[in-house]
Amino acid sequence: MLAQFLQFTMSGLTVGAVYAVVGLGFTIIYNASGVLNFAQGEFVMIGGMVTVFAVAAGVPLPLAILLAIAVAAIVGIGLHRLAIEPARDASPVVLIIITIGGALVLRGIAQLVFDKQLHKLPGFSGDTPVNFLGASILPQALWVLGGTAIMVALVSLFFAKTMIGKAVLATAANRLAAQLVGVNTSVILAISFALSAAIGAIAGILVTPITFTHYEVGTMLALKGFAALVLGGLGNPMGAILGGLLLGLCEQLSAGYISSTYKDAFAFIVMIGVLLVRPSGLLGSKLAERV
Amino acid sequence: MTPRSILKLAALALMAGTTLGAAKAQDIKIGAVLSVTGPASFLGDPEEKTLKMYVEEINAKGGIKGRKIQLITYDDGGDANKARTFATRLVEEDKVVAMVGGTTTGTTMSMGPVFEDAQLPFISLAGAVVIVEPQKKWVFKTPHTDRMACEKIFEDMKKRNLTKIGMISGTDGFGKSMRDECVKVNARFGIEILAEETYGPRDTDMTPQLTNLKGKSGMQAVINPGFGQGPAIVTRNFRQLGLTVPLYQSHGVASKQFIDLAGDAANGVRLPAAALLVADKLPASDPQKPVAQAYAKKFQDATKQPVSTFGGHAYDGLMILVGAIERGGADPKVIRDEIEKTKGFMGTAGIFNMTATDHMGLDLSAFKMLEIKNGDWALAE
DSSP states (O other): OHHHHHHHHHHHHHHHHHHHHHHHHHHHHHHHHSOOOTTHHHHHHHHHHHHHHHHHTTOOHHHHHHHHHHHHHHHHHHHIIIIIGGGTTSOHHHHHHHHHHHHHHHHHHHHHHSOSSOBOOOOBTBSOOEEETTEEEOHHHHHHHHHHHHHHHHHHHHHHHOHHHHHHHHHHHOHHHHHHTTOOHHHHHHHHHHHHHHHHHHHHHHHHHHHOBOTTHHHHHHHHHHHHHHHHOTTOHHHHHHHHHHHHHHHHHHHHHTOSTTHHHHHHHHHHHHHHHOTTOSSOOSSOTTO | OOHHHHHHHHHHHHHHHHHHHHHOTTOEEEEEEEOOSSTTHHHHHHHHHHHHHHHHHHHHTTOBTTBOEEEEEEEOTTOHHHHHHHHHHIIIIIOOSEEEEOOSHHHHHHHHHHHHHHTOOEEEOOOOGGGTSSOOTTEEEOSOOHHHHHHHHHHHHHHTTOOEEEEEEESSHHHHHHHHHHHHHGGGGTOEEEEEEEEOTTOOOOHHHHHHHHHSTTOOEEEEOOOTHHHHHHHHHHHHTTOOSOEEEOGGGOSHHHHHHHGGGGTTOEEEEEGGGGGGGSOTTOTTHHHHHHHHHHHHHHHOSOOOHHHHHHHHHHHHHHHHHHHHOSOHHHHHHHHHTOOSEEOSSSEEOOOSSOSSOOOGGGEEEEEEETTEEEEOO
């Protein structure tokens, strides 16, 4: 019984960690600019795909990972400069639609630059499962969970302790006021896009050995990440993490205990239930002031 | 003549030229709506490459009785609605005489009525049995059906005395359809399905479902109808959980990509597939060997990609169509009748014997039971 429960839980946490990181990426950009960036899933795809192709070209794995993160960050900045910034006075809805367009463009480019096949990476610490109280767990799942935890900690530190992090928060709170006290808001927005893209890419790299990658993986992840965001509370980084993990757990636990056919339905029922009781999400502020 | 009227004249001449060019009455127009991009791109992409490659070859050799083939392809991205729009365009604007295409069961089923109404022959490249059953006058197909895959797998299980099995299937069109067919025929082979699980086409972790199957006592084998990434993940999770019973996959994963993705976990997996995958390992006496070998070589040389059975289905479809046009000419009605009369055609999927009641023309002997050994295909029998 315990072994079974552990197996389901680990599976749920691993699946949920990716949703959580995508949700976190949404939150960072949303907090800085008020834009919901639906190209968030594409950063995950870029992370995985660039690493796969760099490794295939003979680049050592650690270098390939750095390269992938750098490429994603540059794409993130490019998305901001070329698509969001020129339209910054447009309404949020228009900006959201622009990001959806950006996602389509990135997907199209990935299809041309890479290919349309599924790809995998070898597990960082091998593919032999570890036995933990009767549940068999892939070492890569521990990488995913550990990596997610470290990223969350670093992002929190970044916002709480660094000058740039505080400048991002200031820009989010009031762009004009931030400008008046000398914050270069344009640079700050570019940084938040780069940061969001980088953590998306890291998530993509960490999960590729388990889930494979493909030029279209971003579509589904953006939706699930957004669901995580809504469940946890829009605008709260911890809410996105909590929402993501919960969504993953709901899916996998209901697949294990109730019915694999209706697992997505159960996950959505839980979501609707939470939103009925707490319309602003689990950790959301009472009033959705930004909407 | 003023400069303006000269311009007008030139424009007129140009227009006349283009209309004449477009008419090219000599060309035989064949349409192909394929899922070259999207989730079924690994099927549609080799199909498109195969069709283009062979149409080029036929035209280089002078076409069909001196008439060149003009191939008109559209990419539906795996979307059944788009497929239907393109099918209508093929019929109404491009005025094709026949169509080879329809990568997935979903796109095929949405396009079928368009060709039925227009009375044009349509050779589908998709798997499910529903395409030809109930039979439609103008619709044919070249791949083996999912029911045959179930039968072939159950036959093999029976031979190995595996009678109590578990099933985990994808909820995509292919997985669902094959699951339904398996559930219809299992009793005939004396096989009992103890437990059933499903997963979504984009799911990335199937350990909960497999843990439940593992917990069933007396389970002797597991069958996994599905295609795309799902079966590769199922196979890896299967080994991760330490399941040791035989695992059967379907012909939906009959490509090298499956072995690459599943890695070591793929070893020992059995699946029914066309002989094409093991062309070089077939005994020299096998009549399918030369056809399969020739196609595999041509495809691999031209695309630098490993051969898959999916491109082979496109080859079979095109050649059946070309054969029909060679025998009877390019009138859609005659083409249809001639396709129905296809006898003993040796394709990459097996020997086709179409009849008025069988619009696929393959039997179980066309399937080989393969086992993955050391990361490569091997004949299991």
